[in-house]
Amino acid sequence: MPLQYRRMLSLAGMVLVMAAIFVADTLTEYAVAVAVFYSVVILAAVSLLTARAAIALACVCIALTVVSFYLTPAGLYKVGLINSGISIVAISITTWLALKTEAAQAAAHDAQARLLRIARVTSLGGLTASIAHEVNQPLAAIVTSGNAGQRWLAQDPPNVEKALQALDRILSDAHRASDIIDRVRSLTKGEKPRKSAFDLPQAVREIVSLSRGEIERHGIALEAHIDDMLPAVLADRVQIQQVIGNMLLNAIEAVASGPAHRKNIRISTSLTDGGGVLFCIEDAGCGLSPEALDHLFDAFWTTKEGGIGLGLSISRTIVEANGGKIWAEPNASGGATFRFSVPIAKGKTT
């Protein structure tokens, strides 16, 4: 069920509970402090409402408590006064504490998300700077040799021998640049995978719960169809979790700026036909253009303002080093579907 319907249902449920508390509080004697239960409604509502709406709800609860007090037909007036007072204090304190807790939780989520990003950007930022520096040197040398070559050829008569030497230098510098790129690629590959048998669904769950804050912050509905009866896979658990994290982050980013009714992500795990386990993530986000489909897995290809364009290229390197496959396609809801497979650990159990 879409998130906004679930939210509306929960709010309707709360209104019903409040009505029930009001009726019970009015019909029972002064000595029974039913109004205290408004606090429970506030506790349940605070995560669904803005701070202002939660305060308004608390005021409504206090007003209902006062009205019930005047309408209650039986009991000792003084006891009723004290009980109503206690209920009002309980409602106020609960609202204050719940709002404080919510704010603290939101701040913690924010800090966690920022930390994750900073960690990624600092490591990748350092990497890009070093790539730029390393590749720039042979490129500068190529330009110098090219200029020299032009000058040797422009002489009358042209000095072909010197021009050929300049061309040789250009070729060797170009090879150096390409060697550097290869080295950087192996660097992003990281260490050789440390393969072990593990339970993919469990690994998926851990990443999902790590990203829970981001998912909730953006009001995204996450649907998980995780098959627990799958056989163990043989791969580097940490690396595979990195791939899942990259894909989940991309899906969050793809739906985050879209309309509320399209903020859906669906995750599933299943068996492949070819002796592997499949992880699949579908989103209803901005989707994949033909250009994106051609370049998604290229290093440094990004359409995001703050993006680096390394997430998917690193993911592909990892999945392939672990004996699996990774691919993407557009889906029926107009968003993107990403999948990867990893081999089953034959004869091993988790």
Ligand SMILES: Nc1ncnc2c1ncn2[C@@H]1O[C@H](COP(=O)(O)OP(=O)(O)OP(=O)(O)O)[C@@H](O)[C@H]1O
């Ligand atoms: N779920 C998705 N829906 C739509 N486009 C996507 C999705 N995932 C990736 N893309 C496209 O692929 C590009 C490359 O993704 P990739 O994860 O490699 O880099 P990035 O997210 O731009 O940056 P970063 O290196 O920080 O992850 C993205 O910029 C985006 O255009």
Ligand SMILES: [Mg+2]
């Ligand atoms: Mg990414």
